[in-house]
Amino acid sequence: MLLLKTSWFPALLLAGLGALNTLAFAPFSYHMLPLLTLSVLAYCLLQAQSSKQAALFGYAYGLGWFGVGISWVHVSIATFGGMPLMASLAIMALLVGYLALFPALASWFSWRFRGNFWFPLLLASCWFIAENIRSWFLTGFPWLSVGYSQTDAWMAPWATVVGETGISFFMLLIAGAVAVAIQSKLWVWPAIAAIVLLVSPALNAIKGWQETGEQVKVALVQGNIAQDLRWDPEQEAVTMRKYMELSRPHLNTDLMIWPEAAIPQLEPLALAYLFNLDMLAAENNTAVVTGILDYKENGDAYNGIIVLGKFGKDATGGDYRYNTSNRYQKHHLLPVGEFVPFQDVLKYVAPLFNLPMSSFSRGAWLQPNLQANGYSLLAALCFEIAFPRQMIANFSDNTHFLLTVSNDAWFGDSIGPHQHLEIARMRALELGRPLLRATNNGITAVVTADGNEQARLPQFEAGVLTAEVPLVQGRTLYSLWGDWPVLAISLCCVGLLSFRRYQLAKQAK
Known part of the structure; x- marks a missing residue:
């Protein structure tokens, strides 16, 4: 299979899919597009032959995602900031390259558990932690997180419970579930993903506020x-x-x-x-x-x-x-x-x-x-x-x-x-x-x-x-507990699976 022999083709594919993510946000609002592009990314991670290749796939996806999605920053730098064109492009390249490190980090770590039953949950957890770091590291730039694509979409009611960050978590969980189902015909995770989607409209009943x-x-x-x-x-x-x-x-x-x-x-x-x-x-x-x-x-x-x-x-x-x-x-x-x-x-x-x-x-x-x-x-x-x-x-x-x-x-x-x-x-x-x-x-x-x-x-x-x-x-529930429940789940998932992996590696010696 091509994915097993080369890195450049899937990397280019993922960069293009990341760029397509821009259409999921305003003013275009093709809301379900990130579920498709993230599912392809998750599948590529399952096919990757090394953690380095997995990080490359995540980085390529991030380059497309931010390279097109925040291209408007160039307008402020070049048009109104008075920056020379080459300097403006260099700053944009640095910014996009920096932001792409976070999906690369999530991809690198989650690949290490690609054969584990818990891969969809781990992928969502790694992505959530990486995005959390992006929101505060070097003062933070949490722009264009994938959950914003759901502001007018099916998963919007989840915002009152887990916020945009939690919606992002669920989107990666769904993407991981699709990838696992395609590769191993394991249907437990798609069933969980379906429940997440089906429950969404019912959450309006517990939104927590009234006029x-x-x-x-x-x-x-x-x-x-x-x-x-x-x-x-x-x-x-x-x-x-x-x-x-x-x-x-x-x-x-x-x-x-x-x-x-x-x-x-x-x-x-x-x-x-x-x-x-x-x-x-x-x-x-x-x-x-x-x-x-x-x-x-x-x-x-x-x-x-x-x-x-x-x-x-x-x-x-x-x-x-x-x-x-x-x-x-x-x-x-x-x-x-x-x-x-x-x-x-x-x-x-x-x-x-x-x-x-x-x-x-x-x-x-x-x-x-x-x-x-x-x-x-x-x-x-x-x-x-x-x-x-x-x-x-x-x-x-x-x-x-x-x-x-x-x-x-x-x-x-x-x-x-x-x-x-x-x-x-x-x-x-x-x-x-x-x-x-x-x-x-x-x-x-x-x-x-x-x-x-x-x-x-x-x-x-x-x-x-x-x-x-x-x-x-x-x-709303989210206004009371913020990101803590999903962060706790993510940290526990990554910590426990990492500890288990360490134990197995130690026993193998």
């Missing part, structure tokens, strides 16, 4: 400011006036949300504007939540979110003060764009990115929910929405909304903003809370607690999205 009957009127403002004008000093007043003009007709809403760094001045320099907006919002019995950059006297700089107008329902005036603790400071910073890793080595790279600052300070891991007009908002800035553990750590029974603000103008007319929204929708589904997403140029959207879009604005248009959002109460 309260109350609706909140919200307005999300999309300024559509060109990226090359966002930090132009001559455009500061123009941008601030535009947001004010867009907002005035909608000050009768309960909450108004502006995007990330919507105000293009540092917070200490924009106080006159902020106090005016604070007073205006309070007079209209509302609150405005906006992204803004802050620079402290000690030199610390933060990418943050503040609340203007009423903090609580009973407030009689504007509550904003510069020293207020009712703010959010971004925790997960974007490497190079917001902080310089290995600064002594890479300190000359950051200035190539057209940002007002190249090194932000990190906000705390645990931060109180924002209080805006009596509602509690769990905030995430930009790609922080891709980190479910951070969201769970700051989630409480009193959280009314998930809030994410972003500036996806960096990614132009690419697939990046669509993937970003899909990730945000998964967070709403996992935690059982409506989500408000305000962006500079799209995709601005309101998402209900079941992960469905209630409304959205078109991309690349200035406008205001208004909606009456149903409030909910209750907790």
Whole structure:
């Protein structure tokens, strides 16, 4: 068989199948495609002749998966970052090569148990552990995890129980089951996989939350400011006036949300504007939540979110003060764009990115929910929405909304903003809370607690999205226990089988 004699053909095949995975995510959404591509990967691992060959297969799959799936990163680096083309391509190659190491690691380890009855469970466990490491190593980049392909698909109800990461685990379990059935005609694992799929719709009965009957009127403002004008000093007043003009007709809403760094001045320099907006919002019995950059006297700089107008329902005036603790400071910073890793080595790279600052300070891991007009908002800035553990750590029974603000103008007319929204929708589904997403140029959207879009604005248009959002109460199981059950199963599986393998090897001597 060809797989037994050569590595290059199956590696090329797997790279192509990994690239096809892109079609499983927004905006394409061929949801079941990863089950096919992962099944082929699992079968190739069973046929691999060495752990090195298995790692190569996993690496090739990862190169295709990330090489096409996150190709939008090149837009931000080359088009808006001012990076020369060759340098941009080199950075992309390094990023893709790095991310492909994680499926390679999972493939390398799981191959060692290819003849074991438990291979499907071990493959899922290794993949889960590798993806878990990807989510935090070097600050983490958990983008395009395969479970996001199920946001609108058959397995979506599992999100309230095991989250996106658990859905990924089940997808690898199913893939391993298919591969084992093809190779050895062992039908126990396909039967288990079928149960996982058949149980999925019934999980809606234990989603853990219900609507309260109350609706909140919200307005999300999309300024559509060109990226090359966002930090132009001559455009500061123009941008601030535009947001004010867009907002005035909608000050009768309960909450108004502006995007990330919507105000293009540092917070200490924009106080006159902020106090005016604070007073205006309070007079209209509302609150405005906006992204803004802050620079402290000690030199610390933060990418943050503040609340203007009423903090609580009973407030009689504007509550904003510069020293207020009712703010959010971004925790997960974007490497190079917001902080310089290995600064002594890479300190000359950051200035190539057209940002007002190249090194932000990190906000705390645990931060109180924002209080805006009596509602509690769990905030995430930009790609922080891709980190479910951070969201769970700051989630409480009193959280009314998930809030994410972003500036996806960096990614132009690419697939990046669509993937970003899909990730945000998964967070709403996992935690059982409506989500408000305000962006500079799209995709601005309101998402209900079941992960469905209630409304959205078109991309690349200035406008205001208004909606009456149903409030909910209750907790999903995933919001209570997070990744711990699946992580425990994965670690036990890998640990016990590794120990058993060690014992058998020792006895063979």
